[in-house]
Amino acid sequence: MIQRETSARMRRSTAHPSGGPVRTCIGCRKRELAVELLRVVVVTDGNGPGNGPGTVTVDAARTLPGRGAWLHPDPQCLHAAIRRRAFGRALRITGSPDITAVMEHVGAGAEAP
Numbered sequence: 001m002i003q004r005e006t007s008a009r010m011r012r013s014t015a016h017p018s019g020g021p022v023r024t025c026i027g028c029r030k031r032e033l034a035v036e037l038l039r040v041v042v043v044t045d046g047n048g049p050g051n052g053p054g055t056v057t058v059d060a061a062r063t064l065p066g067r068g069a070w071l072h073p074d075p076q077c078l079h080a081a082i083r084r085r086a087f088g089r090a091l092r093i094t095g096s097p098d099i100t101a102v103m104e105h106v107g108a109g110a111e112a113p
């Protein structure tokens with residue numbers, strides 16, 4: 001009989017074994033490994049909560065404090081998130097934040113009218 005020692009090795013190479021942290025994309029609402037997603041956080045102008053929606057910035061290093069949201073680095077997911085106002089909901093802010101930085105990061109270009 002042939003020892004099937006390759007099976008264990010093959011299993012390890014597929015996706016993430018037992019997984020890393022999983023987050024939900026605010027655009028398409030699919031669950032995804034956090035490493036595959038973009039973390040965005042909202043930065044307020046220092047006026048405290050309730051005084052303007054603030055600016056959403058890309059947390060590439062995943063070290064920024066504050067409430068974050070997760071998104072596929074994909075223009076389609078970004079537009080879906082904008083359409084359903086997922087940023088406000090995920091980041092617990094009212095109004096539409098400035099997401100120019102996120103748009104530039106995913107290559108979505110200028111905002112559509």
Ligand SMILES: [Zn+2]
Nearest residue numbers: 025028072077
């Ligand atoms: Zn997505």
